[in-house]
Each structure stands twice: as C-alpha cells, then as structure tokens.
Amino acid sequence: MSSRPVSIKDVADTAGVAVGTVSNVLNHPSRVSAATRERVQAAIDALGFVRNDAARQLRAGQSRTIGLVVLDVANPFFASLARAAEDCAAENGSTVVLGDSGQDAEREARYIDVFEQQRVQGMLISPVGDVGPRVEALRQRGMPVVLVDRVDPQRRCSSVSVDDVAGGYIAVRHLLEAGRRRIAFVGTRADYRQVADRLAGARQAIEEHDGAVLEVLEADAMTVLAGRDIGETIARRGHRELPDGIFCANDLLAIGVMQAVLLIRGLRIPEDLALIGYDDIDFSASTVVPLTSVRKPTELMGRTAVELLLEEIEGPAARRRQVIFDPELVERRSTQAGVHAVG
Amino acid sequence: MSSRPVSIKDVADTAGVAVGTVSNVLNHPSRVSAATRERVQAAIDALGFVRNDAARQLRAGQSRTIGLVVLDVANPFFASLARAAEDCAAENGSTVVLGDSGQDAEREARYIDVFEQQRVQGMLISPVGDVGPRVEALRQRGMPVVLVDRVDPQRRCSSVSVDDVAGGYIAVRHLLEAGRRRIAFVGTRADYRQVADRLAGARQAIEEHDGAVLEVLEADAMTVLAGRDIGETIARRGHRELPDGIFCANDLLAIGVMQAVLLIRGLRIPEDLALIGYDDIDFSASTVVPLTSVRKPTELMGRTAVELLLEEIEGPAARRRQVIFDPELVERRSTQAGVHAVG
DNA sequence: CCGTGCTTTTGAATCGTTTCATTAGCACGT
DNA sequence: ACGTGCTAATGAAACGATTCAAAAGCACGG
Numbered sequence: 001m002s003s004r005p006v007s008i009k010d011v012a013d014t015a016g017v018a019v020g021t022v023s024n025v026l027n028h029p030s031r032v033s034a035a036t037r038e039r040v041q042a043a044i045d046a047l048g049f050v051r052n053d054a055a056r057q058l059r060a061g062q063s064r065t066i067g068l069v070v071l072d073v074a075n076p077f078f079a080s081l082a083r084a085a086e087d088c089a090a091e092n093g094s095t096v097v098l099g100d101s102g103q104d105a106e107r108e109a110r111y112i113d114v115f116e117q118q119r120v121q122g123m124l125i126s127p128v129g130d131v132g133p134r135v136e137a138l139r140q141r142g143m144p145v146v147l148v149d150r151v152d153p154q155r156r157c158s159s160v161s162v163d164d165v166a167g168g169y170i171a172v173r174h175l176l177e178a179g180r181r182r183i184a185f186v187g188t189r190a191d192y193r194q195v196a197d198r199l200a201g202a203r204q205a206i207e208e209h210d211g212a213v214l215e216v217l218e219a220d221a222m223t224v225l226a227g228r229d230i231g232e233t234i235a236r237r238g239h240r241e242l243p244d245g246i247f248c249a250n251d252l253l254a255i256g257v258m259q260a261v262l263l264i265r266g267l268r269i270p271e272d273l274a275l276i277g278y279d280d281i282d283f284s285a286s287t288v289v290p291l292t293s294v295r296k297p298t299e300l301m302g303r304t305a306v307e308l309l310l311e312e313i314e315g316p317a318a319r320r321r322q323v324i325f326d327p328e329l330v331e332r333r334s335t336q337a338g339v340h341a342v343g
Numbered sequence: 344m345s346s347r348p349v350s351i352k353d354v355a356d357t358a359g360v361a362v363g364t365v366s367n368v369l370n371h372p373s374r375v376s377a378a379t380r381e382r383v384q385a386a387i388d389a390l391g392f393v394r395n396d397a398a399r400q401l402r403a404g405q406s407r408t409i410g411l412v413v414l415d416v417a418n419p420f421f422a423s424l425a426r427a428a429e430d431c432a433a434e435n436g437s438t439v440v441l442g443d444s445g446q447d448a449e450r451e452a453r454y455i456d457v458f459e460q461q462r463v464q465g466m467l468i469s470p471v472g473d474v475g476p477r478v479e480a481l482r483q484r485g486m487p488v489v490l491v492d493r494v495d496p497q498r499r500c501s502s503v504s505v506d507d508v509a510g511g512y513i514a515v516r517h518l519l520e521a522g523r524r525r526i527a528f529v530g531t532r533a534d535y536r537q538v539a540d541r542l543a544g545a546r547q548a549i550e551e552h553d554g555a556v557l558e559v560l561e562a563d564a565m566t567v568l569a570g571r572d573i574g575e576t577i578a579r580r581g582h583r584e585l586p587d588g589i590f591c592a593n594d595l596l597a598i599g600v601m602q603a604v605l606l607i608r609g610l611r612i613p614e615d616l617a618l619i620g621y622d623d624i625d626f627s628a629s630t631v632v633p634l635t636s637v638r639k640p641t642e643l644m645g646r647t648a649v650e651l652l653l654e655e656i657e658g659p660a661a662r663r664r665q666v667i668f669d670p671e672l673v674e675r676r677s678t679q680a681g682v683h684a685v686g
Numbered sequence: 687c688c689g690t691g692c693t694t695t696t697g698a699a700t701c702g703t704t705t706c707a708t709t710a711g712c713a714c715g716t
Numbered sequence: 717a718c719g720t721g722c723t724a725a726t727g728a729a730a731c732g733a734t735t736c737a738a739a740a741g742c743a744c745g746g
Contacts, residue, residue: 005404005485007702018726023704033724048484053460054406055702057397058731061348065457073425073441079417083445090450095457098416098441102426107433114408114438117396141391142348224629252629259631283626286567286595288602350732361696366734376694398732401701 067115084302168201180245187249227256410458427645511544523588530592570599594620
C-alpha cells in the first residue's frame, strides 16, 4: 500500500541529485547533462512521480488552465464550441476545463468562484443572466474574461458572438434568390432577442426586394410540436393564400412545419414550398427533405474566444474587442433552386 | 491597476489580526469571536480577497474537485450524465470539472494527466479504448477511479454501466406483447459490442416465445440514412414477407426506417408495422409517429458513479462494485398496442 | 493578589514546487 | 601552478494557505 505521495524530493534522493536538478529536468531539460537527465527520468518512472500542480502553481502564480462556463453542454453549439476551444488551447499549451451551468445562475456563480480560486489563466463565459457586476469584479482582480455568444453592453470585456440580424437577412435573401416572393416567418413572440433579430433581418431583406411580402406567424414555442401546429394551419389554407417560402426561427420549428405540410396536404418541398431553418442542428441533414439552415461558425467562435483570451492574458492592456461573426448558409434540398412550381 | 493578488496576509494586516485568525474565520468560524469575525470579513470584502486554492490544496493534500472525462459532450447521454454527476457532487460539497476526450485517446490521456496533477479527489472516466494499464497506474498511486458506461473486465475498479442484452430483450418482448410475431432486427455488423448485446437480448426474447421469428437486417451504419436504405428494401417487399415489428439498434436507424416506410409504401405505424428504437434521443418524441425507445437511466448512472467514487475516497479499502443498470422502456405511439392490423 | 479554567489569538512550521545566486567541476591557455 | 571561462549541479528562499502548540486575555473564587 502506497503510504505517501511521491514528491520531487523522493525523486532527487533516489537519483542522487538535488531537488533543483529534478525540477530542471522537468522544466529546462537543456540545462541538465544527458547522463543526469536519464538518471532522473529513471527515478521518476520507477517511483511513478506525478507533478503536484498545486505546488507548481503556487510558486508560479499562474496555471495553464482555462475555465469555460457554458449554458448547456447538451446543446451541440456549446459542445462543438468547447471542442474547438480545447483544440486551440491545446495548441497553446493550455487545457480547457468545462463547467456546465445548466442555465442556472447559482451554478454559474459556483463555477466562476471555483475557477477563480483555482487561479485559472482566464475564463470564457456564456452567461445565464446579467453577469455584469460579477465580471466587473473578476476583471478588477485581474482575471481575464471573454464572453461567449453575448456581448458586454458596456464593452468592459472582449466577446465573440453572432449577428442574428445578418442571419435572418441571409435566410430570406436566399429564399428571394430562389424566386420566392410570398414569405412567411415562423417564430415566437420575441421571447428571445435572437428571434427578434432574425425577424428584423428578414424584414430588411424583404424591403430590399420589390414585390416581396412577409407574413409573421407566431408559434407557441420553439419546438417541433409547435412547428407542426403552424404547419397544419398553413396546410389548410386555400391555394392562393399559401406562402411559397417559409423561414423558421429555428430548425425544430422548421422540422415540425415540414412534417405537417408533407403529410397533411401532400405539398412538395421545395417545389411548392421552400423551407429554411436556423441553427443547423445535426438532424437537419437527415430529414425526409434535407433542410437548408443557417449556422453559427461554431469552431471559429471557439478558437477566436480562446485567442482573445490569450491576447489579454499576455497583454492585460490589450484593447477589448467585440468580435461579431456572420452566420453562414447551409444549402440543402428544401430550398433547391430551379424547381419552383410557379403557382 | 491591481499590482499583486491579495493574500491572507494582506487581509490579516488590514483587519489587524494574525493570519491564523483569518484562516479560522474562513474554515472554523466558531472559534473566532463575533467582533473579530466581522472585522475580518469586512477586510476580505474591502480587499476583494479570493482564496488561493493551490495553496490550500498544497497544505491540505486534497482538493474538492472530481474530474469527469467523457467520450463526447455533444452526446446527450454524457451531457445529462454530467449534469446528474454535478448535482450529486454539489450535494457532497464537491465540484465536477469536465474534460471532453472527443473519442481521442490522446486527449483522454491529457485530461487524465491534468486531473492527476491537479490532485482531484477522484475521476470518473468513460474510456475511449483500453485504459486498463493507465487506470491501474492511477490506482497504484492512490487515485480513486470509477469507470462509466464500461466495466473493467478485471474488476480492479468500480463501474456503472448498462445491460444492453437486457435492453434488447425488453424491446423485443414489448413487440411480442403487442402481438407482433415476425420481428426484424436492424443493426450493424457487430461493430460495437453494444449492437451485438442488443441482438443477443432480442434473440433471447424470441426464443422464449413460441411462433415468433427473428430476421436480422444489416445496415451500413448507425445513421438515419442507413436506416432509410433498410426501410426502402423493407417497403418494397411483398405483403407476405413484411415484418410486423421492427427493432432498430438505435433511434437514428429507426427514424430512417420510419421515413422510408411511411413515405414510400404508405404503410401505417403502428397498425401495419410496430417500430422501436434504442437510446431515446430527444428527437424521438417529435417524429411524425412518436417513436418508442429504450433508454439508459442516465441520471441514476451519474449519481451512482459519484456515489461509488465518494465511497472509495472515504474508504480506500471499500470493495469495488460493478453496478449494472437495466435500461427502461419509453412507450410512444410507434408501438401502441391494440391497433395491430392483423395481416 | 494569585491560581485556575476557560476562550480567543498568535505565529512558526509545513505542504511541493520553482527560482536563482552560488558553488563545483572541468578544460585550456599562459 | 594558476587564472579564466565555461557548463552543471546545488540548496535555500519563496509562493499562500492551514494547523497546532503555545501564549494571551479574561472571569472568578479563594
């Protein structure tokens, strides 16, 4: 039974060198002669020595860890953002540890506290509610913070986010370019700013195009079921009142709409009706008619967030930057051009 | 500009007490008089003191953190397992930090190393490949480890996992109880043990039931697309060769099969064909015909994993336990009883 | 005034590493 | 033999918290 954890001192004794030498083998191998290096390495292996990060950090005053607090790991957006952040951090010799707040402000606070006590190099936070004061306090104590998927209205810290107005614009312009003119927007009642932004973008695209009209349909929720309800009411309309292009505020709604219009009325997508969603969830590639969608540049966001953070870690005086990405269109069959059955 | 991080010494000076007293305020408030406690607290607030976990840990020799290494945070199973583990850990005064190996053995190894250097209390690992030797080494150095979603063949450490044979059995028995007799199993060629186990369970249920027959259909992959291919070949069969119950090795396959049989042949689910999947992914509740599925007791697994780990942390001599859960059936319309159109 | 039995406070020692000024060792030219 | 200029190795100090034996403070009875 192992009695006591193996320390650098034990290694030094076994190898017959001073502790400083062992430390040098670990951190500055070039300063140590090859022979000694080997002897020390042998002792390390024999004893199963593992560096104590607490002591190392205490002395160094800094760790090589980045804390990432996300709203919901189950959300593929955050999952793949985390993946990208980890990759980028690894390339820079750091490690990302993940905390899942689960949309709970209390848990979020706990993770922020834990990470601060652990003296992480910095934090990436996708905040639940208003973390303004909290972030302000962190910054005052010199902790670098970058907001993810949210901008700081007061520009106190850097952030990466996505322009949902641009996303809505892209989506509807795509419908217009495919020859559609009677466009419907399906979303909830501005619960989220995001929905309102997407609608604003949609309006903008419509206004730029003579003869295009936009109709707004309000769903109960952002779910497949709510989408199916909307789809059913659309499917029951007379031929003249049918839209020829539908933009849904997220993919779940779009999938619901698709299920309803295909099955109830037997409408054809995209011939009778072009359909576009938002978020590009995994499933959208696998629907009966593969769904065109708008997606955030997730990997890019993750990498950029880490880069902004490292920038600030290296030069605390660095200017705060709000990086706002444009989302990108993912074209699939649901909006295929050239098959519009002009009615 | 803050010059130097605030230490317990600074707090002591400001409050006019000794460092030991400040430490006592933080860790054993009852030992300190109310007046002093208040004075110290005021100093802490004024200076914005945050405990240095590295120093604390160095002295204490142990942290209050549990490391969780998962195969893929984007997988909802792990996401919700992590959530449950966090809850359970929080109730016991610990915090879970998450590392995503992304099915990459190298990243997995990195996280295990980092967590060991951080001297976490213990680790929960859902291993990529064979972590036998690695885990063995960890254990030798006294690091408690619990495997998740995998058993250690050599029983060296505790584990929580799911009995996929039982899952396959439950699924097919459910079909049989709904009056189906010509059952088809859709899966891949034993890529994963899991698929083989589910098939074994299916066979077992069939054997217990006179007059029931099982047909095995081999898909190219565990995807919606592969399921659609299988569904198409089924849909093209003559009436007599049609199965009346299909068990798919996962929900994606089942969804593909559903798309194909509904659209191509216009078969009715569940009247003509009962369909059951596996995993109970979010989407299965939202398919055109809501899909019956088999799910792992995710939350229970997360909590149990943490409990086993804590058990071992508290009493390193505790017996290793392999906890194997039975999966549970989630009934939805795709297997609804009493609507079988007997052919 | 002093001893006794409390509670409260003190501060040095400790954890395991890194750092860095110092010493040791060695080769070479004079 | 001795200084010079290297490289390699040494070991004490420092990081910031916790712990704990010891000291201080206090109330009270004799």
